[in-house]
Amino acid sequence: MNTVAVKESIKKDVIAVLYGGNSAEREVSLKSGEAVAQGLKKAGFNVVLIDTKYTLLTELVTQNIKRVFIALHGRGGEDGCLQGALEYLGIAYTGSNVLGSALSMDKVRSKQIFKAYNIPTAPFAVVTKSDFTSLDVEQQLEDLGGKVMVKPAHEGSSIGMAMADSPEKLHSALIEAFSFDGDVLLEAWIDGPEYTVAILGDEALPAIHMETPREFYDYEAKYQSNSTQYHCPCGLPEDEEEKIKALSLQAFKSTGASGWGRVDLMKDSTGNWQILEVNTVPGMTETSLVPKAAKVHGIGFSDLVERIVNISL
Structure with a gap:
């Protein structure tokens, strides 16, 4: 069976869009999942939406689902836990x-990797909860x-982030x-x-410049x-x-990321x-950043989500 035939044949199977979940980014994930499901249906896929907050992953096996589109942001969906479970169940994602x-997903480990690969990244330090009481x-x-950005190591969407320019802050x-x-x-x-x-895939799409009157590009700005x-x-x-596209591809590959994402x-x-x-699982509403870049590149939303599925082949 040739590649085109394989790509068309998977449309006959049910593909589950996993969304929602329990992370701090649940509300964003619900919107991403709805948009992805609509895009896949428009592309001709047989789609079922599954909110992992209320459905056990073993239900995927019960329903004979062989492939999923992950639209879960944050912990439990973007940090390798779900990916490991799906591999154990033999389900493509x-x-x-x-x-x-x-x-x-780990901001500390990824910064350490950037540094090891000589990928430019701002100076940083790591503070653990156990070290906090003795921290100067x-x-x-x-x-x-004299001025820092404070970031929880395993959150996304700027959740828990803040600027500090004094010891009190x-x-x-x-x-x-x-x-x-x-x-x-x-x-x-x-x-x-x-x-x-x-x-x-292996291509960097057109860059987007974000501007906000807020102190930084935080959750509210997003x-x-x-x-x-x-x-x-x-x-x-x-x-x-072209320079930042090449740099972004280098950073993407350095952490072992693949398929699709955003830097x-x-x-x-x-x-x-x-x-x-x-x-590795950025927002996917029709107005999110990845679809915005894809549109400028000549790729519509339904074509984009279909390409993401095909890349996973």
């Missing part, structure tokens, strides 16, 4: 494998330039971050514009504000855009690019 998912917050702040931000995670990343503040590059602006084309000179990066005050993180 979209996106990165167990290791690629786990390393990309004033010295830690000074070591990172850092202390408060750490307490808040520890309510989400036992490990917290402190990253030297990057004062510059933020961009994102979507990855589809999902609630109508003042956030998205520029695609991003406005960079062609050679500069976030910023340009610092000295004009150097700094990789922020790799996202």
Whole structure:
């Protein structure tokens, strides 16, 4: 059977879109899953939506489901746990494998990998909950330039993140971050514009420049504000855009990510690019960043989700 025939034959089987779940990103995942399901139906797939908050994965076996589209964001869906369970059950899935998912989701481990590969990323430190009581917050702040971004190590969508430019703010931000995670990343503040590059297979799609009047591109700027602006084309000179696309692909592959995803990066005050993180299951509503980049590249939403499924072959 040739490749085209194989791709068409899988449309006869039921494909489950896994969405919802129990993570802090549940509400975003519900929207992504609905959009993906509609896109797949439009492309001719036989689709069932399954909210993993209420359905055991063994139900996939009971329903004889052989393939799933993962639209779960955050813990339990993007961190390798679900991928491992699906591999154990013998069910094919979209996106990165167990290791690629786990390393990309872990902000601390991925930063360490970037550093090992000489991929530019801002200076950082790691604080664990057990170290917090003995931490010299004033010295830690000074070591990172006097202003930091505080990030829970295993959350997405900017959940639990905050800026700190004083010992008091850092202390408060750490307490808040520890309510989400036992490990917290402190990253030297990057004062510059933020961009994102979507990855589809081995190709980097057009970069997007995000602008917000807020202090940084936080949860509200991403999902609630109508003042956030998205520029695609991003406005960079062609050679500069090609540079960040190549850099994003390098970062994506360094964590073992594969299939599809998104890489976030910023340009610092000295004009150097700094990789922020790799996202292996980014938002997938029709107005999310990956679909925005795909549309500029000439790929419609239903074609995009079909390509993601086909890549998983």
